[in-house]
Amino acid sequence: MQIGFIGxxxxxxxxxxxxxxxxxxxxxxxxxPASLAPFADVAATCHPDPAAVAARAEIxxxxxxxxxDVEAVVLGADGLAVGAHSGLIVVDMSxxxxxxxxxxxxxxxxxxxxxxxxxxSGGEAGAIAATLTIMVGxxxxxxxxxxxxxxxxxxxxTLIGPAGAGQVAKACNQILTGVGVMAVAEALAFAxxxxxxxxxxxxxxxxxxxxxxxxxxxxxxxxxxxxxxxFKAWMHQKDLRIVxxxxxxxxxxxxxxxxxxxxxxxxxxxxxxxxxxxxxxKLLERMSGQEL
Amino acid sequence: MQIGFIGxxxxxxxxxxxxxxxxxxxxxxxxxPASLAPFADVAATCHPDPAAVAARAEIxxxxxxxxxDVEAVVLGADGLAVGAHSGLIVVDMSxxxxxxxxxxxxxxxxxxxxxxxxxxSGGEAGAIAATLTIMVGxxxxxxxxxxxxxxxxxxxxTLIGPAGAGQVAKACNQILTGVGVMAVAEALAFAxxxxxxxxxxxxxxxxxxxxxxxxxxxxxxxxxxxxxxxFKAWMHQKDLRIVxxxxxxxxxxxxxxxxxxxxxxxxxxxxxxxxxxxxxxKLLERMSGQEL
Numbered sequence: 333m334q335i336g337f338i339g340x341x342x343x344x345x346x347x348x349x350x351x352x353x354x355x356x357x358x359x360x361x362x363x364x365p366a367s368l369a370p371f372a373d374v375a376a377t378c379h380p381d382p383a384a385v386a387a388r389a390e391i392x393x394x395x396x397x398x399x400x401d402v403e404a405v406v407l408g409a410d411g412l413a414v415g416a417h418s419g420l421i422v423v424d425m426s427x428x429x430x431x432x433x434x435x436x437x438x439x440x441x442x443x444x445x446x447x448x449x450x451x452x453s454g455g456e457a458g459a460i461a462a463t464l465t466i467m468v469g470x471x472x473x474x475x476x477x478x479x480x481x482x483x484x485x486x487x488x489x490t491l492i493g494p495a496g497a498g499q500v501a502k503a504c505n506q507i508l509t510g511v512g513v514m515a516v517a518e519a520l521a522f523a524x525x526x527x528x529x530x531x532x533x534x535x536x537x538x539x540x541x542x543x544x545x546x547x548x549x550x551x552x553x554x555x556x557x558x559x560x561x562x563f564k565a566w567m568h569q570k571d572l573r574i575v576x577x578x579x580x581x582x583x584x585x586x587x588x589x590x591x592x593x594x595x596x597x598x599x600x601x602x603x604x605x606x607x608x609x610x611x612x613x614k615l616l617e618r619m620s621g622q623e624l
Numbered sequence: 625m626q627i628g629f630i631g632x633x634x635x636x637x638x639x640x641x642x643x644x645x646x647x648x649x650x651x652x653x654x655x656x657p658a659s660l661a662p663f664a665d666v667a668a669t670c671h672p673d674p675a676a677v678a679a680r681a682e683i684x685x686x687x688x689x690x691x692x693d694v695e696a697v698v699l700g701a702d703g704l705a706v707g708a709h710s711g712l713i714v715v716d717m718s719x720x721x722x723x724x725x726x727x728x729x730x731x732x733x734x735x736x737x738x739x740x741x742x743x744x745s746g747g748e749a750g751a752i753a754a755t756l757t758i759m760v761g762x763x764x765x766x767x768x769x770x771x772x773x774x775x776x777x778x779x780x781x782t783l784i785g786p787a788g789a790g791q792v793a794k795a796c797n798q799i800l801t802g803v804g805v806m807a808v809a810e811a812l813a814f815a816x817x818x819x820x821x822x823x824x825x826x827x828x829x830x831x832x833x834x835x836x837x838x839x840x841x842x843x844x845x846x847x848x849x850x851x852x853x854x855f856k857a858w859m860h861q862k863d864l865r866i867v868x869x870x871x872x873x874x875x876x877x878x879x880x881x882x883x884x885x886x887x888x889x890x891x892x893x894x895x896x897x898x899x900x901x902x903x904x905x906k907l908l909e910r911m912s913g914q915e916l
Contacts, residue, residue: 336761430818435866441760453832465832467825490828491822500820501828504811508834511807514880518803519796522867525874526722528785533759535792536782540745542800575814582817584912588806592881620876 383415
């Protein structure tokens with residue numbers, strides 16, 4: 333199949349390579365030519381702009397940072413919509429606001445272009461291992477057509493609902509993982525400050541109701557003081573900004589997400605933005621005067 | 625073995641019955657005689673006060689509500705310490721402040737009485753099924769002597785550290801479960817308010833980093849709108865009061881636990897204290913004007 337891929341960063345590069353490995357022909361465009369280097373040895377054509385990619389592909393994936401980037405690539409002057417043929421499917425795997433995804437879907441529908449929002453969870457490691465969780469919003473028949481390709485990128489792809497629903501699920505994911513990292517950092521700091529072996533506490537609690545993937549994975553990295561990303565704190569800050577903007581729009585109070593969003597603001601402000609979100613433990617320790 | 629048990633409520637009753645079923649002879653005292661009725665058919669002797677229980681037992685378990693109750697039973701005028709022989713082991717399974725447990729341990733040590741703090745996680749269902757997680761503070765040799773009895777009450781018993789360490793681990797457990805319930809309620813309310821099927825979101829997220837026992841178990845009860853306890857909100861409120869008092873004493877900021885403690889205060893204030901902690905979802909909906 334002829335497949336377009338735009339956004340060849342930490343997440344997009346391994347995903348595009350999985351599709352090439354599955355025998356598909358790639359059509360690429362990148363702002364920085366260096367991003368195209370890893371595709372020298374696969375069946376890939378580089379194009380001068382997104383419009384040219386759209387002209388050659390049946391399905392185009394985008395995986396960029398934020399809503400303005402998606403809008404520029406999809407709806408901009410030489411964007412996908414300009415070069416698109418009727419029936420093209422655009423699949424945005426970036427994490428953006430549900431309302432922004434819905435707006436793009438409406439704009440593309442007016443030109444007979446199909447759209448799925450398909451944000452992912454699992455980070456760079458999940459992208460490389462093709463074990464991502466993919467949350468999809470859009471029409472069922474479009475989802476079915478893209479599903480075999482999702483299968484090359486993740487271990488599960490779920491159609492949550494209509495356009496924007498994938499982003500709503502991702503926002504829920506970022507509430508749970510962000511607040512989860514915060515709570516695990518608080519529990520481990522509490523144990524240590526109380527003079528108790530935090531590793532033993534984590535071990536004892538893993539089997540009970542407090543057990544979670546975050547306590548298991550992120551808790552272990554906190555105890556090893558391994559703050560290497562993974563998933564950078566500034567990206568989690570951005571995702572929680574989206575959550576809090578949506579909560580504002582919906583008139584919905586989210587007290588624990590709000591407290592956590594403030595802490596991610598403080599992480600970025602205090603120079604921890606490029607570290608993994610587990611560096612939340614460092615911030616907590618610094619705040620209370622006991623960084624190890 | 626001759627075993628004392630004081631505190632025959634929702635949690636204590638099934639635990640004492642497990643010990644009787646294992647062939648031990650029980651020595652009981654209860655403030656309300658009605659609490660003794662379930663023990664009519666087992667090998668159990670009822671005593672007029674805790675001191676009399678201590679005189680007959682090798683090990684005495686207590687499972688009451690809060691620190692003042694433990695102190696009354698253990699150190700009061702006719703408490704366990706009054707009737708105790710040298711070498712008695714007192715095991716408190718209540719959830720109280722680490723500092724309170726340490727104080728009791730010191731007071732008992734002065735009379736040659738051994739003490740373990742051994743709070744549990746898993747709720748009434750875990751007590752009945754003998755699948756509790758038991759977190760223990762105290763001396764290793766005392767822990768080893770009580771371990772076979774813990775094995776009749778829970779699926780795991782871990783010696784975390786010296787006196788009070790079990791309560792520190794339990795406080796960590798209550799941070800993780802309390803904040804976890806809050807975050808799951810927020811995520812599900814966010815999905816519903818966004819017009820998306822919250823059950824599908826939960827299902828999609830369970831397999832990824834957002835996966836947790838709380839999302840699985842408590843999330844499912846929220847979606848079924850089953851608010852029957854389980855673990856009552858006023859008890860979680862009490863446990864987070866202990867956490868926040870300790871955090872105050874330690875000079876340690878716990879932002880997400882603090883936000884969650886405030887919400888448990890509001891649950892109790894708005895008449896949800898006797899419901900399960902998953903009724904947090906109701907509070908969140910009421911606050912933002914959309915209780916279903």
